[in-house]
Amino acid sequence: MDHFLYRHGQLHAEEVPLTEIAQAVGTPFYCYSTATLTRHFRLFDEALEGLEHLVCYAMKAASNQAIIRTLAALGAGMDVVSGGEYARARAAGVPGERIVFSGVGKTRDEMRAALAGGVRQFNVESEPELDLLNAVALEMGLRAPITIRVNPDVDARTHAKIATGKSENKFGIPIGRAREVYARAAALPGLDVVGVDVHIGSQLTDLEPFRQAYEKVADLTGLLRADGHDIRRLDLGGGLGIPYARSNEAPPLPTEYGALIRETLGHLGCEIEIEPGRLVAGNAGLLVSRVLYVKSGEGRDFLIIDGAMNDLIRPAMYDAHHDIVPVNEPPPGAEQVPYDVVGPVCETGDTFARARMMPELSPGDLVAFRSAGAYGAVMASEYNTRPLVPEVLVNEHQFAVIRARPTFDEMINRDTIPRWL
Numbered sequence: 001m002d003h004f005l006y007r008h009g010q011l012h013a014e015e016v017p018l019t020e021i022a023q024a025v026g027t028p029f030y031c032y033s034t035a036t037l038t039r040h041f042r043l044f045d046e047a048l049e050g051l052e053h054l055v056c057y058a059m060k061a062a063s064n065q066a067i068i069r070t071l072a073a074l075g076a077g078m079d080v081v082s083g084g085e086y087a088r089a090r091a092a093g094v095p096g097e098r099i100v101f102s103g104v105g106k107t108r109d110e111m112r113a114a115l116a117g118g119v120r121q122f123n124v125e126s127e128p129e130l131d132l133l134n135a136v137a138l139e140m141g142l143r144a145p146i147t148i149r150v151n152p153d154v155d156a157r158t159h160a161k162i163a164t165g166k167s168e169n170k171f172g173i174p175i176g177r178a179r180e181v182y183a184r185a186a187a188l189p190g191l192d193v194v195g196v197d198v199h200i201g202s203q204l205t206d207l208e209p210f211r212q213a214y215e216k217v218a219d220l221t222g223l224l225r226a227d228g229h230d231i232r233r234l235d236l237g238g239g240l241g242i243p244y245a246r247s248n249e250a251p252p253l254p255t256e257y258g259a260l261i262r263e264t265l266g267h268l269g270c271e272i273e274i275e276p277g278r279l280v281a282g283n284a285g286l287l288v289s290r291v292l293y294v295k296s297g298e299g300r301d302f303l304i305i306d307g308a309m310n311d312l313i314r315p316a317m318y319d320a321h322h323d324i325v326p327v328n329e330p331p332p333g334a335e336q337v338p339y340d341v342v343g344p345v346c347e348t349g350d351t352f353a354r355a356r357m358m359p360e361l362s363p364g365d366l367v368a369f370r371s372a373g374a375y376g377a378v379m380a381s382e383y384n385t386r387p388l389v390p391e392v393l394v395n396e397h398q399f400a401v402i403r404a405r406p407t408f409d410e411m412i413n414r415d416t417i418p419r420w421l
Contacts (some may be wrong), residue, residue, distance in 0.1 A: 002283040003033040004370070006329040011368055015397035016325050018288055022221050022366055025390045025401055027290040028307035030377045033404075034070055034395040036284035036334050044276055051272050054120075056100050058238050058272055058277025059085045061374040062285065064371050066393050067091040076121065077274040079116070081236070083110035090117055097377070097379040100273065101233065102149075103200075104129075104171060111136045111144070120420040123197040123235060125172055130185050131247075131294040137190030144190060147197035147235050148182060150175040152216045154200050154209050171199070178220055184227055193229055195270065196221060199237025207260050210239075214264040234265060238275040242247060242282040242319045254279070278374040285373020287312050287389075288327065291365045293342070300340050303361060308343030309350040310383040312369060316349045322418025326350065327366035330359035341367075345384050381413060 003014045010017045013031050021031060043054045056077035059068065063085060068078065069092045077098035078089040082287040089099055096118020101110075104125040111133055114122070124130055124146045137144040151172035178196075200213050206273050214236065221231050254276075261272060289307030296302075314320035324341055336357040340356050343350040343387040352369070361367070380388055 002040075002370075003035040003390070004286055004340075004368070007365055009329045010326065011327045011329065012079075013286070013394040013399070016394050018368065019366065021392055021394075021399055022288060024266075024268075024291070025392060026405065027261065027366065028286055028311055029288055029390045029392055029405075030282075031288060031392045031394060031399075032285045032373055034069060034393060036373075037070055037280060038074060038278075040280045040284065041071055041076055043254040044258075044274060044280070045075065047254040048272060048274070049262065051266060052359050053268075053272040053413065055274055055350060056098070056275045057280055058275045059089060060378065061277030062281040062376070063088055063378050064391050064393075064401070064402050065092040066391075067095065067281065070393075072098070077273070079217075079277070083107070083113055086110070086114055086117070086119075092401055095182075096120070102197075102275075106133075106135055108132060108149070115140055115142050115144060115215075118147070121147055121194055121233070121235075124151050124185070125146050125149050126171070127181060127184065130181070130191065130396050136187040136189035139280060141194045142190070145192045145194050146185065146232065147176065147195040148173060148193070149197040149199065150214045150217070150220065151179050152198060152200065154213045154216070161391060172197075175216055175220060175420060177330060179227060182224055182225065186229060191356065193231075195231055195233030195235060197235040197237070199235075199275070202239050203241040204239045205241045207252050207256060210257070210260055211264060214222060214261065218265055218268060221265075221270070231268075233273065234268070234270045235273040235275070236261065236265075238278045238279075240276060242371060242374075244278050247280065262348070269318070280374075282371050282374035285371075285376060287322075287369040287372040287376060288296070289367055289369070291361050291363050291367065293363055294339075295362065297403070300355070301337065303339040303341045305341065305343060305352075305367060306346040307352075307369070307389075308384070308386060309347065310345060310381045310386050311343075311389050312352070312372060313379050313381075314375055316354045317379075322352065322372060323370040324358065325368050325370065326359055327368055334359045375407060385411060387411060 050168035054077045056079040057071045058079045072094045081088045081103035090370040104206045287307040293304040309316045339354040341353040385408045390405045393402045
């Protein structure tokens with residue numbers, strides 16, 4: 001469910017017509033709904049009610065400070081994967097004890113920054129990382145709280161580029177070597193082993209891979225406790241999918257996911273951490289674009305819009321589907337015609353949809369890409385020297401620009417010309 005609905009013939013974000021935002025900020029732009037962000041976070045929080053838990057929002061999905069602060073005010077922790085995300089979370093007011101630091105390539109400087117500013121835990125991904133983190137913590141006179149990410153060799157049944165729990169993936173340590181690596185970690189004086197971490201991928205639409213992974217984690221927890229480790233926290237990652245096409249079957253609900261966690265892990269008495277990102281932010285955001293031209297080609301019509309692959313790269317990178325709808329509500333029974341929806345970037349890959357059935361549109365019409373709140377603005381670039389598009393947050397009847405569109409001068413002036421030129 002989201003809060004983008006037609007009212008009086010126009011698509012609204014909560015109480016605000018999207019045409020009003022377009023007039024104020026131009027197109028294309030991203031628009032987020034506070035009500036949808038709030039609802040989706042609370043679904044996860046309520047799904048784990050009665051268990052000691054923390055829902056850590058995976059900031060890589062959408063990392064604008066206004067989004068972070070909105071969720072932090074609801075009690076969310078943050079899952080960060082870089083020093084920049086850590087700094088962004090702290091700047092948004094998130095206390096260090098609610099920040100989990102994940103990622104396979106943490107640097108010495110990132111470790112120092114998180115230890116100095118406060119961190120809930122590091123999710124350690126390799127033995128060399130154990131050694132470096134131990135050394136950094138000892139240099140600072142601290143002990144770093146850690147979990148070790150185990151790779152359970154479970155097929156997440158998702159896109160190959162976002163699967164993370166198979167043995168061939170770069171993430172974590174093989175679960176078969178976990179006891180050996182935990183023993184090594186426990187012997188390092190700069191580390192405090194607090195739990196186990198697992199994450200098998202993104203955009204999962206079936207609970208069975210989660211079940212397989214969590215059952216392995218439950219067995220491992222018992223073995224580690226028998227080895228003398230105080231395993232008191234289980235970080236289960238994120239990955240629950242969303243329906244990108246409204247005609248598709250809906251993925252499992254957070255309540256069903258929570259029930260699975262209780263069934264497989266609830267008996268262990270551990271604090272549960274989960275790290276949803278896509279399901280919190282995905283359907284909370286739209287990309288709004290304007291039709292530039294309708295071009296007739298050989299056996300097809302092209303809908304050329306002012307949004308491009310640099311603004312929303314998911315279709316080009318993942319062959320991802322986004323529903324594309326007109327901002328002005330079509331009349332009931334309006335004729336549908338097939339369009340190839342494309343942007344202005346000079347690549348054939350700048351294609352959002354092929355032969356997509358849509359109401360007939362004209363230059364100047366606005367269209368909205370649904371389910372664009374996750375991995376949209378955060379993956380955008382300035383390819384073709386196209387400015388990053390504005391981000392707008394709506395709260396009931398009001399809206400605010402939470403990231404402005406840079407000018408060409410601002411973009412170009414970041415370059416430095418050497419003296420010899």
